[in-house]
Amino acid sequence: MLERPPFKTCPQCGREQGFGILWVSSESYDRRCKFCRAKATYYLPEVDKKVLYLDQFAISEIFKVKERKRRADAPHAEFWTEANGLLDRAMMRQQIICPASNIHRDETMVYRDGKALDLAHEMMGGDTSFEDTTTIEHRQIYRHLEAYLKGEEPPSFDFDVDEILHGHRNAWLPDLHITVETDWSAFVEHTRQARDKAAEDFAPLYDRWVRDKPAFEDVLANELGAMARGYVDAYFHFMAMVQAGEASGDVQTYINGALSPVVTLIHEINRKFAERGVPPESAFRETVKFLNWPKNQSLPHHWISAHLFAAIASRLARGQKRHPSRGMMNDIKAIALYGPYVDAMFLDNECASLLEEKAVARGVKLKAKIFCLKRSADFLAYLRGLTDSAPQEVIDAARELYGTA
Ligand SMILES: [Zn+2]
Structure with missing residues (x-):
């Protein structure tokens, strides 16, 4: 490491512009003189970001x-x-x-x-990043499962932001930034297709809302009650990939199915039941029963996204012509999973305004202050x-x- 600016006068040899920054860590930094090598460590004040x-x-x-x-x-x-x-x-x-x-x-x-x-x-972000959204989602479900297995009420969540961060929130930002470059270009085309596909998947649902003009409360009740169905449908979709991959020897298909988050989730819940003495052949039935537990309606991410979907439906029902933007699913994910934990979010206007709908604001209390261009x-x-x-x-x-x- 070499001394770097800003330089100060060295306290030992007295030469101007000699005492530079050598190293910055999360809570202290070192200065060293580039002439006489005198070195000192300074502690940084505590912060709360x-x-x-x-x-x-x-x-x-x-x-x-x-x-x-x-x-x-x-x-x-x-x-x-x-x-x-x-x-x-x-x-x-x-x-x-x-x-x-x-x-x-x-x-x-x-x-x-x-x-x-x-x-x-x-x-x-310095060296911090958010926990993967799937991990946060599954962690909330596992906490409910724990209560369910003990025959208790669902736990209350304290939404400590540090629970969903990697790295140290209150570390001082380094003055230099070193990053490992990752080449994602090989995945670009695939991701774009996946995103277009996801947008297409929702189109029939949006059209139905336009046609049937459901009330907010009806969509909300339906969405809240659809948790088990959502996970189970997705589970069968990916397990079908596993089987197809196995049958044809297509390793990629097999892996994409076997490693999909929902397969991991369901198998993990099955395992919990098996651990408690449920015979393996009945574990899946117990898992579905748990996913259908009415108290799961209050699962934070599920509760929030159900409200946002109901708001989209009621807008389409009220005559909004445009389908929600392609990025909307990701925005809903971000709000549902990060919104209760973070201090603030900057979202696009469309998404921010969904949170302002009276029926949403009544049911969803986020810690985050919401900002947008408007x-x-x-x-x-x-x-x-x-x-x-x-x-x-x-x-x-x-x-x-x-x-x-
Ligand atoms: Zn010096």
Whole structure:
């Protein structure tokens, strides 16, 4: 390692511009003199960072600002430039992080310049990232299962954000960023197809809502009651792949089926029942019975996404002509799985407005403050508030490390 800026006068040999940053860790940093090698360690003040989920759209807009790829006359140019500046400052002052998520990765892959976007986003999250959405979803289900097996009421969730993060939220951001480059290009085409396919899958459902004009409450009740059906249908779909792969010797198909998250989930629940003495041939029946447990309606991710689906249905029923955008499923996933844990989310207008529908707002209480382009001034004010509230000792330490704060 070499000493790097910002340089200060060395306390030992007294030479100006000699004492540089050598190493930054999560809670301390070292300075060393490039002339006399005098070295010292300094401890960094403790911080308590907010966690912001930025949707893919926001990330790519901010990325364009960073790369100076944004046309000055592009829509909202001023807002994104200001947001980028404030975010940088709030991050430098250790007040906020915007961790990367597997949802971003899914979408990043369909973005033309995925690699660069990935990098920009990793830099914004430091070394933290969100837990995989499937893992969060399954963990909630396992907690319900535990209660079910004991004959207890479902547990209450405390939604501690650190439960859904990898890495240390309150680690100081490094001044250098080193990243392992991953080439995702081989998957791009496949992902794009998968996403188009997913959008097509929902089209008949949307059309039905347009035609039948169901009431919000009816769709909600239906969605809430459909949990077991959803998992079981998906399970059979993937198990059919397993069997087809086995029969034809197509290893890829076999693996895609066998390793699909829903197969893992169902088998894990089966195992829990088998452990408790349920004969293996009856385990699956017990699993379905558990998935049909009415108390599962309150499972956080299930409860939230059911409300959002009901809101989409009622909009289509009220005459909205456009089908929800392709990215909508990912946005719903993000809200349902991260919304209860994070401090704030920046979403697209369509999604943010679903949360504002009265019937949704009545049932869904998220910890997250929700921002979108339509409320851009609120977002800037939020970031400004965070920057301004940074303690002086944190600002001073940031200036020591990064040369600015
Ligand atoms: Zn020196």
